[in-house]
Amino acid sequence: MIGNKVFQLHVPEPQCRPGDTPDFSGFVVPEAGAAARPPVDVDAENIHNLAYDIIRVTDDEGRAVGPWAGSLTDEEALKGLRDMMTVRSFDARMLMAQRQGKTSFYMQALGEEAVSCAFQAALSPGDMNFPTYRQQGLLVTAGYPLETMMNQIYSNSADPLLGRQLPIMYSSKEKGFFSISGNLGTQFIQAVGWAMASAIAGDSKIAAGWIGDGATAESDFHSALVFASTFRAPVILNIVNNQWAISTFQGIARGKAATFASRGLGFGIPALRVDGNDFLAVHAVAKWAAERAHLGHGATLIEHVTYRAGPHSTSDDPSGYRPKTEAADWPLGDPLERLKKHLIAQGIWSEERHAQAQAEIDSDIIATQKRAEKNGTLHDGPHPSPKDMFDDVFANPPAHLIRQRQEAGI
Amino acid sequence: MIGNKVFQLHVPEPQCRPGDTPDFSGFVVPEAGAAARPPVDVDAENIHNLAYDIIRVTDDEGRAVGPWAGSLTDEEALKGLRDMMTVRSFDARMLMAQRQGKTSFYMQALGEEAVSCAFQAALSPGDMNFPTYRQQGLLVTAGYPLETMMNQIYSNSADPLLGRQLPIMYSSKEKGFFSISGNLGTQFIQAVGWAMASAIAGDSKIAAGWIGDGATAESDFHSALVFASTFRAPVILNIVNNQWAISTFQGIARGKAATFASRGLGFGIPALRVDGNDFLAVHAVAKWAAERAHLGHGATLIEHVTYRAGPHSTSDDPSGYRPKTEAADWPLGDPLERLKKHLIAQGIWSEERHAQAQAEIDSDIIATQKRAEKNGTLHDGPHPSPKDMFDDVFANPPAHLIRQRQEAGI
Amino acid sequence: MARMTMIEAIRDAQDICMERDDKVVVFGQDVGYFGGVFRCTKGLQEKYGPQRCFDTPINESGIVGAAIGMGAYGLRPCVEIQFADYMYPAYDQIVSEAARLRHRSNKDFIAPLTIRMPTGGGIFGGQTHSQSPEALFAHVSGLKTVIPSNPYDAKGMLIASIEDDDPVIYLEPKRLYNGPFDGHHEAAITPWSKHELGEVPEGHYTVPLGSAAIRRAGSDVTVLAYGTMVHVALAAAEETGVDAEVIDLRSIVPLDLETIKASVEKTGRCVIVHEATRTCGFGAELAALVAHHCFYSLEAPMVRVTGYDTPYPHAHEWDYFPGPARVGKALLHVMETE
Amino acid sequence: MARMTMIEAIRDAQDICMERDDKVVVFGQDVGYFGGVFRCTKGLQEKYGPQRCFDTPINESGIVGAAIGMGAYGLRPCVEIQFADYMYPAYDQIVSEAARLRHRSNKDFIAPLTIRMPTGGGIFGGQTHSQSPEALFAHVSGLKTVIPSNPYDAKGMLIASIEDDDPVIYLEPKRLYNGPFDGHHEAAITPWSKHELGEVPEGHYTVPLGSAAIRRAGSDVTVLAYGTMVHVALAAAEETGVDAEVIDLRSIVPLDLETIKASVEKTGRCVIVHEATRTCGFGAELAALVAHHCFYSLEAPMVRVTGYDTPYPHAHEWDYFPGPARVGKALLHVMETE
Ligand SMILES: Cc1ncc(C[n+]2csc(CCOP(=O)(O)OP(=O)(O)O)c2C)c(N)n1
Numbered sequence A, B: 001m002i003g004n005k006v007f008q009l010h011v012p013e014p015q016c017r018p019g020d021t022p023d024f025s026g027f028v029v030p031e032a033g034a035a036a037r038p039p040v041d042v043d044a045e046n047i048h049n050l051a052y053d054i055i056r057v058t059d060d061e062g063r064a065v066g067p068w069a070g071s072l073t074d075e076e077a078l079k080g081l082r083d084m085m086t087v088r089s090f091d092a093r094m095l096m097a098q099r100q101g102k103t104s105f106y107m108q109a110l111g112e113e114a115v116s117c118a119f120q121a122a123l124s125p126g127d128m129n130f131p132t133y134r135q136q137g138l139l140v141t142a143g144y145p146l147e148t149m150m151n152q153i154y155s156n157s158a159d160p161l162l163g164r165q166l167p168i169m170y171s172s173k174e175k176g177f178f179s180i181s182g183n184l185g186t187q188f189i190q191a192v193g194w195a196m197a198s199a200i201a202g203d204s205k206i207a208a209g210w211i212g213d214g215a216t217a218e219s220d221f222h223s224a225l226v227f228a229s230t231f232r233a234p235v236i237l238n239i240v241n242n243q244w245a246i247s248t249f250q251g252i253a254r255g256k257a258a259t260f261a262s263r264g265l266g267f268g269i270p271a272l273r274v275d276g277n278d279f280l281a282v283h284a285v286a287k288w289a290a291e292r293a294h295l296g297h298g299a300t301l302i303e304h305v306t307y308r309a310g311p312h313s314t315s316d317d318p319s320g321y322r323p324k325t326e327a328a329d330w331p332l333g334d335p336l337e338r339l340k341k342h343l344i345a346q347g348i349w350s351e352e353r354h355a356q357a358q359a360e361i362d363s364d365i366i367a368t369q370k371r372a373e374k375n376g377t378l379h380d381g382p383h384p385s386p387k388d389m390f391d392d393v394f395a396n397p398p399a400h401l402i403r404q405r406q407e408a409g410i
Numbered sequence C, D: 001m002a003r004m005t006m007i008e009a010i011r012d013a014q015d016i017c018m019e020r021d022d023k024v025v026v027f028g029q030d031v032g033y034f035g036g037v038f039r040c041t042k043g044l045q046e047k048y049g050p051q052r053c054f055d056t057p058i059n060e061s062g063i064v065g066a067a068i069g070m071g072a073y074g075l076r077p078c079v080e081i082q083f084a085d086y087m088y089p090a091y092d093q094i095v096s097e098a099a100r101l102r103h104r105s106n107k108d109f110i111a112p113l114t115i116r117m118p119t120g121g122g123i124f125g126g127q128t129h130s131q132s133p134e135a136l137f138a139h140v141s142g143l144k145t146v147i148p149s150n151p152y153d154a155k156g157m158l159i160a161s162i163e164d165d166d167p168v169i170y171l172e173p174k175r176l177y178n179g180p181f182d183g184h185h186e187a188a189i190t191p192w193s194k195h196e197l198g199e200v201p202e203g204h205y206t207v208p209l210g211s212a213a214i215r216r217a218g219s220d221v222t223v224l225a226y227g228t229m230v231h232v233a234l235a236a237a238e239e240t241g242v243d244a245e246v247i248d249l250r251s252i253v254p255l256d257l258e259t260i261k262a263s264v265e266k267t268g269r270c271v272i273v274h275e276a277t278r279t280c281g282f283g284a285e286l287a288a289l290v291a292h293h294c295f296y297s298l299e300a301p302m303v304r305v306t307g308y309d310t311p312y313p314h315a316h317e318w319d320y321f322p323g324p325a326r327v328g329k330a331l332l333h334v335m336e337t338e
């Protein structure tokens, strides 16, 4: 080529690769309780710093400290722990079910359970999430039946989506959980549209958009921010920064910026970073943003700083691109352990009760799984009718689909 | 609908509509010379303020003041005036030609000539612009023949683009002017790609992307910033904020943000706002950004604050959506008048020389137009062969295109 | 009854839908205060306020994506893409989202959108203001795609589209906005007020999506066309004297195959006309269907008269445009072959 | 000669092009350090450095848009879209930019890109990991669209694509990556090492874009297929005993019409097979062409065996997939009709 090497392409690289010792020494963990809690009607310009900070509530001793503490009752916090434990146990069972060939695919939320469980606890009935594939915690927290989730995963005869969708691509209007799409990013602007509709209708419901760190690079991230900014939609825009997008580290999507949250500032949208492994912090920030939306101040962007402790999906093997022990070294710890410690510090929980709860949850899930499997698994037992394939493409089947169904002999 | 009016959709409105008296009292014009000039290797974080300020060099008396002054020699400044006068005169003739039915369409740069003329003067041969349809100043400044431009506008027998493209959709690799697309925004990321290629090749050439205020809402604005940020591409990303996007005022695209420039900050890309009607300021900022790129510090985002004084295109009538006299009241004045005043204040120009230059330019353009019209106009005289339509769809015509050409009888 | 242009008919349809149902909202680039670059939404913001008719940022994916969210909420958005050539940035939202939503969620969420877009050439708009992308929608399961050819249908079909619970792509042949253009570009423009289909009933009525209209009965050859090409085909029939049966498909998905079959079975010959590029255009589907369903009736090879497989040219618009001369030649040709 | 999987052949082709021409660059999501989710770029970053093979942000429009800029500069990018289902965000850059650049600039700028994408179903990937969008490219003037069906072609056609000065859409039937899948999903997987087209020459060679290959000579009926469906069609011929001539189109634009014509003129019958949805799929174009060019040879209506016009299902993958039973039925059917 040209030869006289003047420019060089800069290609970001993570600090560690397989074989290296994980190194998070550059990752600054701000003190819990240190971040200020601005009034909910604050202008974005006045809280730039929160886009670079990390709001934390639970300290190393498990105490809830600082101005963001206190958003949850004891009962709510206990439910939060139970929800997270449920998600983790459910994930473990379904991962195994996939390995056993009972379904084709699975995706865990391992290590990031607090984000969706705490967030959902801050919403009101009627609010609508536009989730990605890693927000099963929203459904679990909202009380969607685990058995129905399993039926979907198994594409069995009781699958509410009739075997049409890939496992974990749930949909529940009733529980405020928008149908998951396989195409990254598309749902972020849809959340804004839903919130705009709520405003047009003079309603009081809010929407929540969800996107991964990697997917912020998608163009619909921009569409969402533009529309949310212009129309001041009552929406909470969540970025789940779990450090990885399949094999690429967050630096590929983030580039030269210090944080993902800071992307909101150029839209005049308040942007807050929160410790995504701190249940209390996520809940407090979500409540703040919900209140802000409810009072008509429009959108908030939240970056949840967490870590994807498992593989991307059952099709992935992270040992090919990151050190095996990186998850264990993640400086924000494990969300379940942290909330458990907090509850014990509060005197409302104990190791014994925890062990007992764990056993209950596990056996519940095993029982549920047995029930679900009575409805069939992907390759065995009862399953939806192939004729379902032709239904609901349109509200009423047009002639060409009727012909095709006849051709298929079903 | 729901009835109990809680939320309301916020729809931004400009301050004035037809019939209103234009009101720019809210538009703060910073003092010329006041903005600091940071070193070119500065980090974006340290110059946030420049994304909200307006860098200005030429003061009301026509003096060049402050740290950004002095980037041009007298000769360069004189050439700049001449280039701008040429663009304006050219635009006026071509607008008339369109009205006379000699072509189908035209777009002026009226009021924003400084942006592209001053910018091009800061580039080096081999650098590549990815312009929109309103950067004819780049071509004029680079010395592209006006007659060739006219031939393109007329789609005549000497049209370098063989009548394929809408008028003003020029292309000149030689003059560093990428082929214009009708689809907004697409070229912004292409500019980044070109710059990445220059870096991959170890070259020293830089690219410049161009986009309008309205088109920043397009998704490829985001693609461009993401890629420029991640790969630190040697590119200058220009936003021409001329206040209007056809009938919508800039508030529709900008939303709740204070400025378009601030969008760069969330990508760690230095973002500067410049008085787009101040030739000296645009040139100085462009030079700064070019030097920054040359030294390997990557991308710069520049918001040129200007005003689209004419209609969007010959298909548009702005009296339907904005006060007729708004352009005259625009607080940053007219770029030609301002540079002229500066040159007179410098003692290197005079009203007489100006009038004479104007007469020369006008008569030159008339003469050029006569020559161009010898090659035909859209509906009259010689024109490209219809067979050109079938060429260059591919490098070598495939069988089906040869068949279709035969079918067409050409 | 009133005489209307297609623009007025389209505006009227939206007005009626907004009046009857406050869930109907209208938005897009320049559609609010200004009333649209083609004026198809003129007066709607004034009448219904900026919350029901508004300007959006220039982001087609945002427009359709927001409309999908609104549809999921329960509104009924009717959005404008300024030119069909600019729908590509929205294509992902249209194909992967709007078209799939009902099916993938088992009716939990639906996308009752209407996406209007001016289509086709004939206005010296060059390659990015002239395209006819209907085939790119027709191939996508879950979308309805319709193309009116006159004010009467424009209004009735737009009301039907807005009231439809499925996403409908509503293509507006921009060359027909002001008159029934038959391809004779050198002639003076005929206004809709001189055309019987410029008669538009007041108030609410619908033209069902999926039914074709026979614009000219004939026995020699069936011409399948839609949008501007209907008028071109009629002119070609007149000028050649071929007794063509000209079918205005109006809707390409769903398609009125019965009307097509009945006609081809009668005539035994078929010419297919569209302005879009030929390869894999909707004419290919029509030819495939006719070849399959009317195999035993066909007496001569079908001919497709279409835009060439090149970008839409500026200077050579009339060489590219499938005008009456090209269609007429095809009519004579299929009459000669057998 | 070496035995290779299609994955290895694709990797090898890129390796050879990068080795021979330092203007060739490879990038996309997960293609750099990790070597691609299907491992088609494994080892390239290690060998050529991160400046020539790198990971990109997840933005398909950015990937193609940047590649266009690079092409205009003078590089020769070969980019990966992780699944063809995810090409829609890049569709504007592909259609409005890459496909038009040479023509609209009168050769001032070109877009010599190769855009690779895994296509098709059969892996229980559900509706967003199974699509076959080739028709959406075929309709666009200025794009070449090719689909290899075996390692030998995969390598030779990818080298030809990268060396081609036009934008080439290179679709990789992901169900064929590891073996010649004939649709018998219940059977054990046959590896490419057991197939003669798994024999791949070392070093540089090309398979020209636009030439079809006859995979099975026959006299009863012509089967037009590409990608996975070639193997399905061969199985169907074997199993039904119908003496089908199976043509592997390999490239749909440009199309080898001569080979198709010669075959249909010989057999008088034609079955068209693809996995994409039927309406306006590439099969429609094939049917239209055959109906036009072979009108006098056809002895029975053509049949299209395709994916249904529904989203690609998860649970009912094998009901949807046009497998050997469905193709076989069509073969028998066209043999019975006349
Ligand atoms: C449009 C599109 N492009 C690519 C993909 C393939 N893909 C699926 S998940 C993924 C990574 C997403 O990473 P991130 O957004 O960080 O979410 P996470 O998986 O970490 O939760 C990619 C590239 C896709 N699904 N859609």
Ligand SMILES: Cc1ncc(C[n+]2csc(CCOP(=O)(O)OP(=O)(O)O)c2C)c(N)n1
Binding pocket: B134, B182, B183, B184, B211, B212, B213, B214, B215, B216, B240, B242, B244, B245, B246, B308, B312, C029, C058, C082, C086, C089
């Ligand atoms: C993708 C796309 N959408 C819409 C349009 C129609 N359009 C052409 S120019 C324009 C306004 C652009 O405004 P701005 O970016 O501010 O540039 P300006 O005209 O002011 O220079 C619009 C909406 C287009 N050309 N491309």
Ligand SMILES: [Mg+2]
Binding pocket: A212, A213, A214, A240, A241, A242, A243, A244, A245, A246, A308
């Ligand atoms: Mg991630």
Ligand SMILES: [Mg+2]
Binding pocket: B212, B213, B214, B240, B241, B242, B243, B244, B245, B246, B308
């Ligand atoms: Mg503008």
